[in-house]
Amino acid sequence: MRAVKCQLRTLRPFPSSTAARTLRISATVARKPLKCSGPHSPLSSPLMRTGYPLALNRVSNIRGLASVAAAPAVSEEPDIIPQEEILAKMDPREMARLARVRNIGIAAHIDSGKTTCTERVLFYTGRIGSIHEVRGKDAVGAKMDSMDLEREKGITIQSAATFCDWVKKENGVDEKYHVNLIDTPGHIDFTIEVERALRVLDGAVMILCAVSGVQSQTITVDRQMKRYNVPRISFVNKMDRMGANPWKAIEQINSKLKIPAAAIQVPIGGEDSFQGVVDLVRMKAIFFEGHKGINVVEKELSEIPAEVKKLAEEKREVLIAALADVDDSIAELWLEEKIPTLEQIKAAIRQATLARKFTPVLIGSALGDKGVQPVLDAVCDYLPNPSDGNFGQLTYIRVYQGTLKKGMHVYNAKSGKKIKVPKIVRMHSDEMEEVPSIGAGEICAVFGVDCASGDTFTDGGLPYSMTSMFVPDPVISLSIKPKNKETAAFSKAMNRFQREDPTFRCKVDPESQETIISGMGELHLEIYVERLRREYGVDCVTGKPEVAYRETIDSRQEFDYVFKRQTGGAGDYARVMGYMEPTRDPEGKNHFEEQIVGGHISEKFLYACEKGFLKSTEKGPMIGHRVLGTRMIINDGATHMVDSSEMSFKTATEYAFRDTFKLANPVILEPIMKVAISAPNEFQGNIVGLMNKRNAVIEDSEIGADEFTLTATCSLNAMFGFSSQLRAATQGKGEFSMEFKDYLPTPPQLQKELIANFEKERARRNAAK
Numbered sequence: 001m002r003a004v005k006c007q008l009r010t011l012r013p014f015p016s017s018t019a020a021r022t023l024r025i026s027a028t029v030a031r032k033p034l035k036c037s038g039p040h041s042p043l044s045s046p047l048m049r050t051g052y053p054l055a056l057n058r059v060s061n062i063r064g065l066a067s068v069a070a071a072p073a074v075s076e077e078p079d080i081i082p083q084e085e086i087l088a089k090m091d092p093r094e095m096a097r098l099a100r101v102r103n104i105g106i107a108a109h110i111d112s113g114k115t116t117c118t119e120r121v122l123f124y125t126g127r128i129g130s131i132h133e134v135r136g137k138d139a140v141g142a143k144m145d146s147m148d149l150e151r152e153k154g155i156t157i158q159s160a161a162t163f164c165d166w167v168k169k170e171n172g173v174d175e176k177y178h179v180n181l182i183d184t185p186g187h188i189d190f191t192i193e194v195e196r197a198l199r200v201l202d203g204a205v206m207i208l209c210a211v212s213g214v215q216s217q218t219i220t221v222d223r224q225m226k227r228y229n230v231p232r233i234s235f236v237n238k239m240d241r242m243g244a245n246p247w248k249a250i251e252q253i254n255s256k257l258k259i260p261a262a263a264i265q266v267p268i269g270g271e272d273s274f275q276g277v278v279d280l281v282r283m284k285a286i287f288f289e290g291h292k293g294i295n296v297v298e299k300e301l302s303e304i305p306a307e308v309k310k311l312a313e314e315k316r317e318v319l320i321a322a323l324a325d326v327d328d329s330i331a332e333l334w335l336e337e338k339i340p341t342l343e344q345i346k347a348a349i350r351q352a353t354l355a356r357k358f359t360p361v362l363i364g365s366a367l368g369d370k371g372v373q374p375v376l377d378a379v380c381d382y383l384p385n386p387s388d389g390n391f392g393q394l395t396y397i398r399v400y401q402g403t404l405k406k407g408m409h410v411y412n413a414k415s416g417k418k419i420k421v422p423k424i425v426r427m428h429s430d431e432m433e434e435v436p437s438i439g440a441g442e443i444c445a446v447f448g449v450d451c452a453s454g455d456t457f458t459d460g461g462l463p464y465s466m467t468s469m470f471v472p473d474p475v476i477s478l479s480i481k482p483k484n485k486e487t488a489a490f491s492k493a494m495n496r497f498q499r500e501d502p503t504f505r506c507k508v509d510p511e512s513q514e515t516i517i518s519g520m521g522e523l524h525l526e527i528y529v530e531r532l533r534r535e536y537g538v539d540c541v542t543g544k545p546e547v548a549y550r551e552t553i554d555s556r557q558e559f560d561y562v563f564k565r566q567t568g569g570a571g572d573y574a575r576v577m578g579y580m581e582p583t584r585d586p587e588g589k590n591h592f593e594e595q596i597v598g599g600h601i602s603e604k605f606l607y608a609c610e611k612g613f614l615k616s617t618e619k620g621p622m623i624g625h626r627v628l629g630t631r632m633i634i635n636d637g638a639t640h641m642v643d644s645s646e647m648s649f650k651t652a653t654e655y656a657f658r659d660t661f662k663l664a665n666p667v668i669l670e671p672i673m674k675v676a677i678s679a680p681n682e683f684q685g686n687i688v689g690l691m692n693k694r695n696a697v698i699e700d701s702e703i704g705a706d707e708f709t710l711t712a713t714c715s716l717n718a719m720f721g722f723s724s725q726l727r728a729a730t731q732g733k734g735e736f737s738m739e740f741k742d743y744l745p746t747p748p749q750l751q752k753e754l755i756a757n758f759e760k761e762r763a764r765r766n767a768a769k
């Protein structure tokens, strides 16, 4: 059993977090139709025969040039067009406008203060007249938490977008910036909202709690920012809390997130005596006075305590040393023991941030109305504008089939919109090469194409669209039924929720005829049930939440299956031979392959076999859950002149799959979650006890000044009902988040129980028919 466990650990349906992986996923999806032949094959579509079939996929906006370094070389020797030349060709007024635009998101662990911070941003920029707190005493709730549910629960559920104008003072001159801002939810159940936001943004503010530092969900959003190449600045919030320690948080950004980070401010005071910050770039003390800290007051360092001034000098050295590591010009000055100027420091911070080699860290207390305005200044100073290195419309494209030529027309598979490809470039470090065309398998960038990340382009003849956004698989599901007969409103709501949120799924189980909804956690589904009631007036009855199990096999098994039926008229006949084996595919994909020699089964029937295989993987033979990581090879068989049909081969494959699966060491897999719990120190014993009872593996325990954080892995099954037990064990002071980690085999006893329950339920249904 031990060996099985190790091998199956690799069955991880979540791809790793690199942009390259996004490419590979898309490539796999795209290649699929190419492999098959026969009447349904795209290769037989008339347009495909004309010699210029193509399917393109936008991978991501270019946010830094480093990620294209691996682009393959072209055969021609094109001229190299320097970036400045391209910039020079753009309308200068448009360039100037874009230089003052910022599209940014705020992302962080739950309860770090994203909404509280956004509320200040809206207030200081004049978008709202007064500040209302999350779960505040006035019961109004924050502006960005616009859903009643968000205000009641004090959590953000949907990303909320807003905009504001911020006037930054630069050498005494007012500079007006337009900031489009998205506040994203922190709770792991709504992680798709963060994914959705990050792929359209140019930059992000990552908020951390000064007491807790890097938390589990900070690691998740970090991964997401890396996946979409989003440059970021960091804000260490809650400096007024007891035990606040920005240096620990910065150290953790360096060590846990592996991003070079350094403070560009130091705090003046801390905890309940936190008063303001020293700006390390300009070496000025900054205080926040007046109603809700609206007046930013600048003072010389001579006016602040000597120890803060000393700390500021020390931390400025640290900042310059960190910049020297990521910026050549600062490194040269450093070696020559020269002190960089304010402009040089600012330029180095900006460039290193845009290249995602560095994150500058700011410090403050949003609730205490201190430190938010400098974050807005830093957004303008250090985060990209839409024309930074991407000219607003530069789009990465991967060509999957055919050739993309300058001047040709392509169609957006989603919108059907026809666009002309005005110019194709290949990236070469920070320069671009214009090329006349680009072939299959290559990556290029195009200008002036109006599209969204992940869009697919074709020559108009293909109905395919590729997936590129990473959508995690739901891990939990429950049956749902309207109490009364409001079916129209119920279906309308279900359609809308699914359109909005790809991690929320809804389907009707063909056997039980029940509607089943699936999502990322108990809370995720609870919120939708509640939204149905409030927004659509549909009260529902829900079943017990169920884990999304998976089924797989652990050994190779041969088969020789004959499907034969004689029912008076024409009969059915199909014989399929071959073997099934585990793929050990890290993404858990299933594969079908034919290795027929001698034509015992025709192409048409083999296509039907593949269909039968794919259908079988949707509902596993053991407990009806999806199948992962199996390969089926058909290498021989037989056909009857009269009785064989596509249907008989499809059915034969399904039966062969079902019978062979059961003989090939079948295993039920269950989702294993990574759980992070934090609570005041006095409850540590209680929590460890709770987790031990669930057979969790405790991986790490970090004890802070007043709170501890425990990380563990535990099966999702064992985590049901944990939130209420945690509340009871910590007097409501504990919080937890969990995230899918892996699929692992269920304990043998549980596997037996699951199979027995499944069989019992099936027998009950059959008897009721």
Ligand SMILES: Nc1nc2c(ncn2[C@@H]2O[C@H](COP(=O)(O)OP(=O)(O)OP(=O)(O)O)[C@@H](O)[C@H]2O)c(=O)[nH]1
Pocket (backbone or CB within 6 Å): 108, 109, 110, 111, 112, 113, 114, 115, 116, 117, 133, 134, 135, 154, 155, 156, 157, 184, 185, 186, 187, 237, 238, 239, 240, 241, 364, 365, 366, 367, 368
């Ligand atoms: N002491 C202190 N509390 C803060 C600060 N900022 C926010 N809070 C509190 O922290 C809690 C969470 O704040 P939110 O702004 O809702 O955090 P969030 O990150 O938007 O939360 P989610 O969207 O649900 O993840 C609220 O009770 C805030 O009042 C701060 O600077 N200091």
